[in-house]
Amino acid sequence: MTEPVEKAIIVSDWANLFNLLIGLSGYAISSGILSADLDGGNIVAVPFIPGGTTEIGYIHQAYLPLTPLAQRYLAMLRSYIDFYFSEHDIGGEAIEQ
Known part of the structure; x- marks a missing residue:
């Protein structure tokens, strides 16, 4: 479960998400599947539950x-x-x- 925050920004595409993450030192909860071809290596995937599993559908x-x-x-x-x-x-x- 994530912690409540005062503000949340919802985006519908990766380009805006990457720009916001880099510009605001933000984070996103996602599949963690990233490509340096897309973000230039500026975004890092960090597991939030060691050894946990994620379902992608x-x-x-x-x-x-x-x-x-x-x-x-x-x-x-x-x-x-x-x-x-x-x-x-x-x-x-x-x-x-």
Whole structure:
């Protein structure tokens, strides 16, 4: 559970989030999956629960198939998570199908 704060800023895209985090020395609670290609190495992912787990999901309309771009994104995400698990010697199942 996060601590209550006096002010919260809600953004809907990574570009604004990164600018705010860097400019205000702020923080965000997210998946922790970051790329130096996007933020230039200025943002650091810090686990907030050592050894904890995080569930990442997605929502889509059941009657519509995922677009090729969405399928590609999910494949890349699965690949990244599998790589992370192999590099950090983490047991367990990385992805539930």
